[in-house]
Amino acid sequence: MKITFDTEARTATLADGREIDLFGKEAFDTLADLWVRLGWVRKYSYAFSWMGRPIIQLPDDMVRIQEAIFATRPDVIIETGVAHGGSLVFYASLFEMMGHGRVIGVDIEIRPHNRAAIEAHPMKQRITLIEGGSTDPLTVEKVRALVRPGERVMVILDSNHAKGHVADELAAYAPMVTPGCHLLVQDGVMDLVAGMPRTGEDWSWNNPRPAVAEFLAANPEFRAAKSPRPFDESQEVPDCSHHPDGWLIRA
Numbered sequence: 001m002k003i004t005f006d007t008e009a010r011t012a013t014l015a016d017g018r019e020i021d022l023f024g025k026e027a028f029d030t031l032a033d034l035w036v037r038l039g040w041v042r043k044y045s046y047a048f049s050w051m052g053r054p055i056i057q058l059p060d061d062m063v064r065i066q067e068a069i070f071a072t073r074p075d076v077i078i079e080t081g082v083a084h085g086g087s088l089v090f091y092a093s094l095f096e097m098m099g100h101g102r103v104i105g106v107d108i109e110i111r112p113h114n115r116a117a118i119e120a121h122p123m124k125q126r127i128t129l130i131e132g133g134s135t136d137p138l139t140v141e142k143v144r145a146l147v148r149p150g151e152r153v154m155v156i157l158d159s160n161h162a163k164g165h166v167a168d169e170l171a172a173y174a175p176m177v178t179p180g181c182h183l184l185v186q187d188g189v190m191d192l193v194a195g196m197p198r199t200g201e202d203w204s205w206n207n208p209r210p211a212v213a214e215f216l217a218a219n220p221e222f223r224a225a226k227s228p229r230p231f232d233e234s235q236e237v238p239d240c241s242h243h244p245d246g247w248l249i250r251a
């Protein structure tokens with residue numbers, strides 16, 4: 001693929017040979033798509049932290065998640081995939097500012113130094129950690145037992161992103177999402193970056209997107225939804241996201 005951006009001529013030449021306006025929507029969409037994909041290779045999303053904890057997210061995705069949390073005000077966020085705890089701390093800090101809400105984080109391995117840092121963190125009162133495979137029935141039962149009747153629940157899946165695992169997580173956790181709340185399936189970007197450096201050979205099919213598509217076809221109470229955008233005066237800017245097709249909402 002050959003794409004040329006010519007800032008002097010103010011044109012871009014796309015892979016199909018078309019020359020377009022550098023300042024038009026199509027040129028920006030093309031550049032954004034390339035930026036996300038090259039950023040994956042360069043580990044751009046591994047360069048941020050939140051309140052002292054590494055968070056493995058694109059800042060754009062963090063802002064979109066914040067918009068969803070503030071718009072829907074869940075009582076509980078369940079997240080699979082804790083890693084260093086930055087995402088849990090991020091949601092917990094939003095809840096702290098909102099004066100309400102807590103976070104349940106599930107990970108197959110919570111390393112001692114990460115657990116110690118999360119448990120010593122100023123946001124710790126809003127965070128519960130559960131160590132275990134996210135689709136292990138014992139783990140799922142522990143999570144379910146932590147949600148009180150009547151609580152509004154949002155779920156974020158960010159553990160193992162293989163298609164089968166995501167499908168199993170959807171089966172286990174989607175029923176916990178309450179009406180009006182989101183289910184965010186992360187890292188559909190694997191589909192977009194397949195074949196590039198720092199990817200797996202099977203990523204073109206073994207990624208979250210087909211799991212989401214099959215889930216949506218079988219579960220009409222959920223629909224694909226963009227994250228809420230309470231403010232958007234842009235000129236139809238593209239999503240710079242690692243979670244294409246990942247936002248679902250329960251009717």
Ligand SMILES: C[S@@+](CC[C@H](N)C(=O)[O-])C[C@H]1O[C@@H](n2cnc3c(N)ncnc32)[C@H](O)[C@@H]1O
Pocket residue numbers: 054055056057080081082083084085086087106107108109132133134135158159160
């Ligand atoms: C991408 S990281 C999570 C990043 C974190 N949510 C953030 O935004 O900073 C993925 C995590 O999933 C965990 N994981 C992998 N397979 C898992 C499984 N089967 N069950 C639960 N956690 C799993 C890994 O141990 C790893 O910590």
